Amino acid sequence: MIQATTRQLWFLLAAGCLGLVAGSLALTAGLDLHPCHLCIFQRLLFMGLAVFGLLAGLLGCRPAARTAGVFVALIAASGAAVAGYQSWLQAFPVSTISCGASTPGVIETFVDRLGDWLPALFLATGSCVDEELVILGLSLANWSAFAFVGSLVVAGWALVGCRRSPRRA
16 A cells, blocks of 8 residues: 655645636636635635645645644635535525625625635625536535545644654655
């Protein structure tokens, strides 16, 4: 069995997250999808995972890399919560208020500001309850939740691997 070093895990996580961002941009443009505020926020969180994952990979198992790894874990857990919330909104659209339907919250306001600054990446034009694209029976929010949980597992694995053998990566 091939064992990945801690650095390889961080680089794999960063590359995977960049791939998810690129995929979301390609799907949005290619299929004329309308991402909502939560979709855009998740895209931003994947960008953060890529940056901190790359940083952790470049630093190896130094204390600064562990700090970056903890940030990866926190961002991944936050992303899983956001994607889970959006999945819940999509599963029960009648019993809830969609994002953007009432007074804008922190996420909506933040995404709107980013959309004003860089609309190609951050302009939210859709509703959080809409499942514009379903792949194998799961919405993009569902897939995003799986990706965030997977990122959290990889981060935990890398952090534990770094703790066990700090010189090995």
